[in-house]
Amino acid sequence: MAARKIGILHPGQMGVSIAANAKGETNRVVWASEGRGSDTKRRADEAGLEDAGTIARLCAECDVIFSVCPPHAAEDVAAEVVSAGFTGTFVDANAISPDRTSRIAATVKEAGITFVDGGIVGGPAWKPGTVLYLSGAAADEVATCFGDGPLEVAVIGDEIGRASALKMCFAAYTKGTTALLSAILATAENLGVRDDLYRQWTRGDAGFPEQTENRVRNVTAKAWRFAGEMDEIAATFRSAGLPGEFHDAAAEIYRRTAGFKDAPETPSLAEVIAALARDSGDV
């Protein structure tokens, strides 16, 4: 297969790892520095990405564009690509509901763009264990962008929305339970029974209290973008006829701890609990 020119919007921590996997030995991968911060530039430079400067130029140069961004930005990124007159294949690999994916697909298809649905399960793909799920008629073609890097690519059908649905259902448990455990620790602390709860937990699993504290503290660095993802999962559940309130609550938990985004170090449990006790005003 001929070498391709692939665009990445944008090289955040996850996006740059997808870009590096797509680059491999044969492809060129391009980003657009306009309006992006210095951390993004550093990541793009380290991964050997080429800077197209603007999204318009990136769209003019590339065959395939991957959108990897926080959930709330997914539609804006797609709209920019449409505005730029792109006519290749657009892969939305974001953690968004199948309904939002379908709306984006309709918009880009109307502009003559080929749409592929994507969903990433796992952390930044520098080592094995992360899977990029793809669905849609052109999913097989998109899969050939990737060589033998650590990222695993799995095509799960022709239907737009499947990759998004799978991502939502998987994250519903992992990120949903981390939020639930955060709420439990804060409730137990506020009611004066956290030590008693730990003793009871220890009866079933000696490591559970410590693992839980680590999950609750470590997730705070990503809470700012998980809040939007929880909103997407809530919408996904509701569209399937199930209650969305689990992830309404999870979104609220992550909104309350979103302020730890750029914390110089992992906050203490006491700091997390103090943040959790403050209503964000959103629920």
Added chain:
Amino acid sequence: MAARKIGILHPGQMGVSIAANAKGETNRVVWASEGRGSDTKRRADEAGLEDAGTIARLCAECDVIFSVCPPHAAEDVAAEVVSAGFTGTFVDANAISPDRTSRIAATVKEAGITFVDGGIVGGPAWKPGTVLYLSGAAADEVATCFGDGPLEVAVIGDEIGRASALKMCFAAYTKGTTALLSAILATAENLGVRDDLYRQWTRGDAGFPEQTENRVRNVTAKAWRFAGEMDEIAATFRSAGLPGEFHDAAAEIYRRTAGFKDAPETPSLAEVIAALARDSGDV
């Protein structure tokens, strides 16, 4: 310590096991058959409990009464004991919020009854592993009702509400995650990605899909009473300043499957998912 006469309201599957542990070799344990069904009578007879006939007579005879009933019935049981003129020690061992416990405590104390807060963690106490947590000034005295049966008794302080809070925080995870997993399986099924989800889950833990299906199917027999417990947990979270929506959703899940209460056998996953897809009208 002198043998005591202990009342149990009511000998359901959990209550009769608490009663049997309290009976031991030295105590007499009494129940009240008026208005109870044939299953309750059979359980009481098998455990060697004495039938006082009415709650009024039970209250006249006993030193200590344990209330073990579904959460929605806790206040009614306490009210009946107050009406009967009981003057001993009343232990509310139900899965209710600390606030509801405090309201019950205030009512019974006003009637001259000694109140102890209880919370049971684990299944019916026929074998080791189940703990009856007690809190309140008279908790130590109540603990002496139990001898060397399999039930473990732990006093966790003088404060009314602590035992209830611990029970709520513990069940928040166990029963909350079972409800969440039920919602996830139904969402994944409805969106056509349940097999894909199982494959992804299997990468982390080969047994997870099967364990999840078993949890989701087996819990349906108890869903009718878990719904009320989830409402209590939601109230507990809110009183501690945390979002209650996790367990609003869990309550709705259990309400949708409450109809499996007396099912002759464990329903298939397809049957559970069909029930989960029907809105109970309560959320």
